[in-house]
Amino acid sequence: MxxxxxxxxxxxxxxxxxxxxxxxxxxxxxxxxxxxxxxxxxxxxxxxxxxxxxxxxxxxxxxxxxxxxxxxxxxxLYGHTVPQIIKKEPGIPPAVLYHGTTHRALPQILQDGLKPMQRQYVHLSIDVETATRVGKRRDPEPIILKIDAESAHKAGLQFYIGNDKVWLCKEIPKDCLSIFTPKTLPCNTAV
CATH class of the missing domain: 1.10.10.970 (RNA 2'-phosphotransferase, Tpt1/KptA family, N-terminal domain)
Known part of the structure; x- marks a missing residue:
């Protein structure tokens, strides 16, 4: 099978x-x-x-x-598009979460924040690797958004447990988003 x-x-x-x-x-x-x-x-x-x-x-x-x-x-555990709202277990998220998105969707997200679109919840990843893998389903070079989940939670947004790598939220306001840029180490230059 x-x-x-x-x-x-x-x-x-x-x-x-x-x-x-x-x-x-x-x-x-x-x-x-x-x-x-x-x-x-x-x-x-x-x-x-x-x-x-x-x-x-x-x-x-x-x-x-x-x-x-x-x-x-x-x-x-997550990803529902049925009209019925599925109750999720609320939780306190990690301070930072990530979301992989497309270049095409980025301007709208930066203007309006993250919305669930056809799903019931916005899906957020606990690490950059997972967000990148998810983002690559729709864009070969996805944009990774960094979510200030700690500030969003303190401001009253409810987060829900998806699984050990996924957190869920009804929406993420634009002021809790930034574009993730990996830290690069300075190049060794020969003198």
Whole structure:
């Protein structure tokens, strides 16, 4: 079984179109595992039956930690585009977070701040590497924004835990953003 393709379908079902799978997300975004498995297996798209062990393997081996199983339920941790607001666990973010974006989007972001666009939350990364990887999905040379999360949080913005590398927020005001420029070491010059 192709677990990467299965993971993508699970993400689609839990983040974007649960109704296509006859699933109903609860207020935290969970659905019973048995319902998800029934929907996946009913489609006939997989050469063998999808099991809970397959779901657990996807979660255990994923670098991005997109899904979570709690008791007999599963959910996507972030990235929802469903109209229903998914409640997230609030938290105190690191002092600085990062966001990778495109050259095309930058002028609008600098004017209006970061907005969630078609998603429910703005996704923020804990490090430059993750923000760069995310940004490269839409721009080969992404712009990395540095977010003063500490100031934003002190000003009353609520941050939510996405996973161990992702934080979520409804929006980031422009005064909490700057363009990240890596510090470069001076060149050694021969005399």
């Amino acid at each position: 192709n677990l990467v393709e299965l993971s993508k379908e699970i993400s689609y079902a839990l983040r974007h179109a649960p109704w296509e799978y006859e699933l109903e997300l609860d207020e935290l975004g969970f659905v019973p595992i048995v319902q998800l498995l029934h929907a996946l297996n009913e489609s006939g798209a997989y050469e063998c039956e999808v099991t809970q062990a397959d779901l657990e393997q996807i979660i255990a081996t994923s670098e991005k930690k997109r899904h979570e199983i709690v008791a007999d339920k599963i959910r996507a």
